[in-house]
Amino acid sequence: MSAGIDLDNVCCDFGSFRAVDHVNVSIQPGEFFSFLGPSGCGKTTILRMISGFTEPTEGVIRIGGKDQRGQRPNQRPTALIFQNLALFPLMPIWENIAFGLEVRGVDKATRRKRAEELLALVDLHDSADKMVSQLSGGQKQRVAIARALAVEPAVMLLDEPLSALDLKLRQHMRAELRAIQKRTGVTFIYITHDQGEALAMSDRVGVMSQGRLQQVANPRDIYNNPVNGFVASFVGENNILGGDVQNRAEGMASIATPIGTFRARLADAAEGKLKLYVRPEHMVLQAAPGAENSVPVTLTEVAFEGNFVSVHAVTTNGTTLVAELRNDGSTPIPASGAQMHMAFDARHSSILPDSANAGA
Amino acid sequence: MDDLLRRYGRGLTWGFVGLTFFWLVILVILPDFKLLESSFRPYLPVVDVGGPKDTYSINNYLRIFGGEVPMSIFGFEVLISPRVKVLLYTLWYSGVVTLVTFLLAYPLAYYLAKIVSPKSLPTLFLLLFVPLWVSEVLRSFAWWIILALKGPLNAVLIALGIIDTEIRWISGYSPVIIGLVYTYVLFMVFPLYNAMQSLDSNQIEAADDLGAPWWRIHWRVILPHSKPGIASGAVMVFMLSAGSLLVPAIMGSTTSGWFTQTIQGIMLEEQDWNTGAAFAFMLLTICTLVVTLAMWVFKVKLSDIAK
Ligand SMILES: Nc1ncnc2c1ncn2[C@@H]1O[C@H](COP(=O)(O)OP(=O)(O)OP(=O)(O)O)[C@@H](O)[C@H]1O
Ligand SMILES: [Mg+2]
Numbered sequence: 001m002s003a004g005i006d007l008d009n010v011c012c013d014f015g016s017f018r019a020v021d022h023v024n025v026s027i028q029p030g031e032f033f034s035f036l037g038p039s040g041c042g043k044t045t046i047l048r049m050i051s052g053f054t055e056p057t058e059g060v061i062r063i064g065g066k067d068q069r070g071q072r073p074n075q076r077p078t079a080l081i082f083q084n085l086a087l088f089p090l091m092p093i094w095e096n097i098a099f100g101l102e103v104r105g106v107d108k109a110t111r112r113k114r115a116e117e118l119l120a121l122v123d124l125h126d127s128a129d130k131m132v133s134q135l136s137g138g139q140k141q142r143v144a145i146a147r148a149l150a151v152e153p154a155v156m157l158l159d160e161p162l163s164a165l166d167l168k169l170r171q172h173m174r175a176e177l178r179a180i181q182k183r184t185g186v187t188f189i190y191i192t193h194d195q196g197e198a199l200a201m202s203d204r205v206g207v208m209s210q211g212r213l214q215q216v217a218n219p220r221d222i223y224n225n226p227v228n229g230f231v232a233s234f235v236g237e238n239n240i241l242g243g244d245v246q247n248r249a250e251g252m253a254s255i256a257t258p259i260g261t262f263r264a265r266l267a268d269a270a271e272g273k274l275k276l277y278v279r280p281e282h283m284v285l286q287a288a289p290g291a292e293n294s295v296p297v298t299l300t301e302v303a304f305e306g307n308f309v310s311v312h313a314v315t316t317n318g319t320t321l322v323a324e325l326r327n328d329g330s331t332p333i334p335a336s337g338a339q340m341h342m343a344f345d346a347r348h349s350s351i352l353p354d355s356a357n358a359g360a
Numbered sequence: 361m362d363d364l365l366r367r368y369g370r371g372l373t374w375g376f377v378g379l380t381f382f383w384l385v386i387l388v389i390l391p392d393f394k395l396l397e398s399s400f401r402p403y404l405p406v407v408d409v410g411g412p413k414d415t416y417s418i419n420n421y422l423r424i425f426g427g428e429v430p431m432s433i434f435g436f437e438v439l440i441s442p443r444v445k446v447l448l449y450t451l452w453y454s455g456v457v458t459l460v461t462f463l464l465a466y467p468l469a470y471y472l473a474k475i476v477s478p479k480s481l482p483t484l485f486l487l488l489f490v491p492l493w494v495s496e497v498l499r500s501f502a503w504w505i506i507l508a509l510k511g512p513l514n515a516v517l518i519a520l521g522i523i524d525t526e527i528r529w530i531s532g533y534s535p536v537i538i539g540l541v542y543t544y545v546l547f548m549v550f551p552l553y554n555a556m557q558s559l560d561s562n563q564i565e566a567a568d569d570l571g572a573p574w575w576r577i578h579w580r581v582i583l584p585h586s587k588p589g590i591a592s593g594a595v596m597v598f599m600l601s602a603g604s605l606l607v608p609a610i611m612g613s614t615t616s617g618w619f620t621q622t623i624q625g626i627m628l629e630e631q632d633w634n635t636g637a638a639f640a641f642m643l644l645t646i647c648t649l650v651v652t653l654a655m656w657v658f659k660v661k662l663s664d665i666a667k
Contacts, residue, residue, distance in 0.1 A: 053565055074571040086562035090584045099580070100570035151570055 002029045002187045003064030003077060003154035005050065010059035012045050012211075019045045021211035022059070027189065027204075029064075029154075032181050034190040034198040037208030038234065043191040044083065046208075047157045050189065051080040064154060079148035083159040085140055087132045093119070093143055094128035100151035118146040122180065138169045145180060155187045162197065174201050195235045199223060207231045209355055227267070230355035232277045239283065239321050241276040245351060255351050259315045262293045264349040272353045282348040283323035285311065285331075285340045294343035297321060302336045309333055313342055399637035420638035443622055447643070450619040451650060453533050454601040457540045461548040461597050462590065464541065469552035469589075470582065474561065488546060500539050500610040507535055532615055539611040540601045547600065548593035555589025556582065588664035595651050595665065602647050619643055 005027040012020040020042040027033045035043045048054040050061055052073035061068045063077060073080075079100075088096050095102070097118050098111035106114070116128055122142035132140060141161060148156055158177075162170045178201050181188045192198050198205045199219040206216045207230070215227045226232035229240070243257035245266065253266035255276045264276055289296065297313035300320075304327075311323045311334065321342055325331065334340060364373045400416045408414060424447070428439040433448070440448075476484060491499065506513050507529035514526040529535060559582060567577045583590075608618035623643070627636035655662070 051569055053569075073565070073569045074573070078569070080566070080569045082562045082566060084560070084562055086560060086566040088563060088567075088581060091580075099567065099572070102580075103571045103573075103576060147570070 002185050004029045004031075005155060005187065005189070006060075006062040006065075007046070007050075008060040008062065010046070010049065010056045010061060012042070012049060012054060013057040019211050020049070020056075023208075023211075023213045025206055025213060025216055027187060029187055030185050032178065032188045032190065032201060032203045034192060034202040034205045035208055036192055036195060036198040036205050036234070038193055041208045042211040043193075043208060044159055047080065047159050047189065047191055050076075050155070051078045051157055052076045053080075077154035078157055079151055079153035079155075080157045081144050081148050081159060081161050083161075083163070085144040085161070087140060087143060087147070089132045091132075092128070093124075093130050093132065093135070096132065096143055097146045097150050099147065104151075114150065115146075118150055121149070121183070122146045123176070137165050138173060141165065141173060142176075145177070149180075149184060149186070153186060155189060156181075158188065158190045160191055160193070162192075163194075170197070177201065199235070207234060209234070214355060226277075226350070226352065228355045229275055229277065229352045232350070232352055237280050237322065238277045239280065241278075241319075242273075243276065245274050252346065253351055258317060259319050260295050262344075262349070263346040264293075264351050265347065266351040270351065270353050274351050274353055276349060276351050278344050278349040280310070280322045280324040281308075281326075282344050283321065284343050285313075285323060285325065285334055286343060287340060289341045290343040293346055293349070294341050295321075297340060297342045299334055299336050299338045299340060302334060304333070313340070395633075395637040396641060398634050399641055401634055403632040403634045420635045421642060423635050424639065424642065443619075443639075446617040446622050447619045447646070449533070449617065450602055450643075451646065453537060454540075454598050454647075455650075457537055457544070457601045458548075458594050458598045460537065460541050461545045462594065464545055465548035465552050465593065466586075469549050469556055469586075470578075472549075473553050473556035473559075474564070488549070492546070496543060496606055497610065499543070500607055503539050503542060504530070504535070504611055507538065530611070531613055535611040535613065536608050536616050536618065539607040540604060543604070543607055544597045544600050547596040551589040551593040551596070552586055553589075555586040559585045587658070587660060591655065591658070591660040592665040594654070598651060599647055602643065 007023050007025050007027075010020060010023045011018060023046065035046060037043055045054060049056050050063070050068075052068065052071055052075070055069075068076060088099065091099070094112060094115035097115040098106075101111045101114060112128070119125060119128060122145055124139055124142050124146070127135065127139065127143075132143070135143065144161065145156075161177075162173050165173060174197060177188075177190075190198070190201065199222065202219055204216060204218050205222050207214045207222060209230050215222060215231045217225070222231065223235055226235065232238055233240070241255070241257040241259065241262075243255040243261075245253050245255050246261075247254045248266060248268075251265055251268060252263060254261050254263050255274070257276060262276060264278075266274070285299075286294075295315055297315050299311055299313045301310075301312040303310040303312075306327065308327055309325045311325060313321050313323070315321065323342060325333070327333070361373075364376070368376070399420055400418065401414055402417070402419060404411075404413060424443045425441045426443070427441050429442045429445055431438055431440055431445045431448070472481065472484060494502075505511055508514075509526050509528055509530070513529065514523070517523045518526070529538075563581055563585075564577055567581050572580070603620060604618070605620040605624060608616065608621055609624075612618065612621070619639070620643070623636050623639045626632050626639065655665075
C-alpha cells in the first residue's frame with residue numbers, strides 16, 4: 001500500500017518569516033523522492049507539514065488524493081522518522097517496533113511476532129529483547145525504520161536519518177534503505193543536505209533554497225541540466241564566469257566573459273542575471289587551442305587524487321579555472337607550471353540565471 | 361577539590377570546607393548522636409543521671425505500646441495502643457498527601473515542561489514561588505480561615521449554587537491533608553518538571569505519529585521517563601509530611617493526631633527527652649522503611665533519585 005502526495009501552493013510562516021514558500025510538487029505512489037537543500041531551507045518544515053505536526057499557512061496537502069487539512073498526525077497514513085530517531089529508550093527493541101500495533105489494540109503475541117518479522121526485514125535478527133542503548137548507530141537506524149514500517153504507512157517520511165552515521169555506514173544504509181523501499185513499495189520522502197545521498201537513492205529530487213523549490217527532476221537531470229545557478233552549484237562543482245549574453249538561438253548563446261567569449265547552452269526562457277557554468281570534469285587540457293571555447297592557461301596545481309587528477313590553472317588575467325581529468329591513461333598527467341589550453345564542449349556547459357528567488 | 365582551590369584560592373576554600381564541616385558535624389551529626397544515645401537511657405531525676413539506674417535499654421521504645429483503643433484497618437476492627445494508632449494514621453495520611461500532590465503536580469509539571477512557551481516560564485515560576493514568601497504559619501492560618509464553616513470557601517460554593525448547606529471542612533484529617541498538600545506540592549512539582557523537561561519532545565511526537573492517543577503517550581512514554589522525578593518528589597513529600605509539626609498543629613482538629621504531636625507532647629509536656637528521642641528515631645526509621653519498600657515495589661533505584 002502506498003499513496004501519492006500533492007503539495008499544492010504550500011506556504012509556512014513562522015511569524016513574519018516565510019520558511020516554506022509556495023511549494024508545488026506531486027509525488028507519485030511508490031516513489032523515492034528526496035528534498036535536497038542547505039541547512040535552514042525549510043526541509044524539516046515540509047516534512048512536519050506532511051506528517052501533521054505543523055499546519056501550512058497557505059495551500060493544501062493531499063495524501064492519496066485526500067485533503068489533509070485538520071487531520072492530526074495520528075490520523076494520517078504517514079510515519080515520520082525523526083532527525084534524531086526518537087526511539088523510546090525505556091522500552092526493549094521489540095516494544096519500540098510494536099508500539100504502533102499496541103496503540104491499535106493488537107494482542108501481545110501477534111505484536112511480538114510482527115516485531116520479529118520486521119527485525120528480519122531490516123536485517124536485525126536476535127535483537128528483540130535488547131534495549132535501545134545496546135545498539136549501534138546503524139542498528140538504531142534500522143529499528144527506527146522498522147518501527148515506522150510496523151504501522152504500514154502509505155508514506156514514510158525520513159528526516160536526514162543518516163546524518164549521524166559515519167561515512168561507511170552511511171553508504172551501506174543508503175543501499176539498505178533503497179532496498180527496503182523497493183521491497184515494501186511504500187512512498188519514501190527523504191530529506192537530506194547531502195547531494196550524493198539524494199542523487200544515489202532517489203527516483204526524483206527536489207532541490208530547495210530559502211523555502212522555495214528550485215527544481216524537481218530525476219538525479220541525472222538535476223546534475224546535467226540544472227535550471228539555475230543555485231542548483232548547479234549546490235549539486236557538484238563548477239567553474240562560474242559572469243558576462244554579457246549575445247546571439248541567443250535554438251537553445252544556445254554566446255557569453256562574453258572577462259577571459260573570452262564562449263558558446264554554451266541557454267534555456268529560451270532564461271532571464272535575469274546570467275552566468276556561465278562549466279563542471280570541472282567537462283574541462284579538457286590540450287596543447288593547442290581548440291576551435292571554440294578554449295582559453296590559454298598556466299597550470300598552478302596538479303593534485304593526484306587516485307581515480308582522477310584535479311588541476312588548478314590561471315588564465316592570463318588571473319582567473320582560476322579547475323579541471324578534473326580521469327586517470328584512465330588516455331592522456332599523460334600534465335605537470336604544474338605547464339602552459340596549455342583549457343577547453344570545453346558547448347553542449348556540456350550552460351548559461352544559467354542565479355536562482356528562482358532572483359526572478360520572483 | 362582541586363578545581364575549588366584553583367578558583368577560590370587556599371583561604372576561601374578551607375573556609376568553605378571548615379564551615380560546612382562545622383555545620384554538618386557539630387550542629388547536625390553530633391546532636392543527633394547525642395539524642396540517639398539518650399533514647400536508650402531512662403528519664404531520670406538529675407541526681408540519678410550517671411548512677412546505677414542509668415543503664416541502656418529499649419524501654420523508651422516500648423512505651424509506644426501501652427493502652428488499647430479500637431481501630432479499623434481495612435475493615436478489620438482491632439485493638440491497638442493509641443500511640444501506634446496515631447503513628448499508623450500519620451503514615452497512611454502522609455501517603456495520601458503524597459498521592460494527592462502527585463496528582464496535582466503531574467499536569468502542572470507537564471504544562472510547564474512541555475506546553476508553555478519558554479518565554480513565559482520565568483513569570484510562571486515566579487507565580488509559583490510567591491506563596492513561599494509568606495511564612496508557613498500564616499499560610500496555614502489562611503487555609504484555616506478559608507476552610508472555616510462560615511468561611512469564604514463555603515460562601516463561594518453556596519453562592520455558585522454548587523452546595524446548599526455549608527460543608528464542615530475542618531473535621532478529621534481533611535484540613536491536615538489540605539494544608540500539607542498545599543505546603544509541599546512544590547517539592548513534587550520541581551523534580552517532576554526537571555524529569556519531564558529532559559524528555560526529548562520528539563519522543564512525544566513520535567508516539568503521536570504512530571497513532572497513540574494522549575493518555576497512552578503519558579502512560580507509555582512520559583510517565584516512565586518521569587519515574588525518577590516522581591520518586592524523589594514522593595520521597596520528599598512523604599518524609600516532610602510525616603515529619604511536619606506545624607501544619608497538623610494549626611490545621612488539625614481534636615480527632616487528627618499526628619505522630620510529631622505525640623513526640624512534642626512527650627518532650628515538652630512530660631519533659632521526657634529520652635522517650636521523645638526514641639519516638640523520633642522510630643518515626644525516622646519506619647518512614648525510611650516505608651520509602652524503601654515503596655521504591656522496591658515501584659522498581660526505583662536509589663541512583664535514579666540521585667539524578
Ligand atoms: N518553530 C519554529 N519557529 C520559528 N522558526 C522556525 C521554526 N521551525 C523552523 N523555523 C525556521 O524555519 C527555517 C527552516 O527550518 P527547517 O527546520 O525546516 O530547516 P531544515 O531545512 O530542516 O534545516 P536543517 O538541514 O538544518 O535541518 C529555519 O530558518 C528555521 O529557523
Ligand atoms: Mg531539518
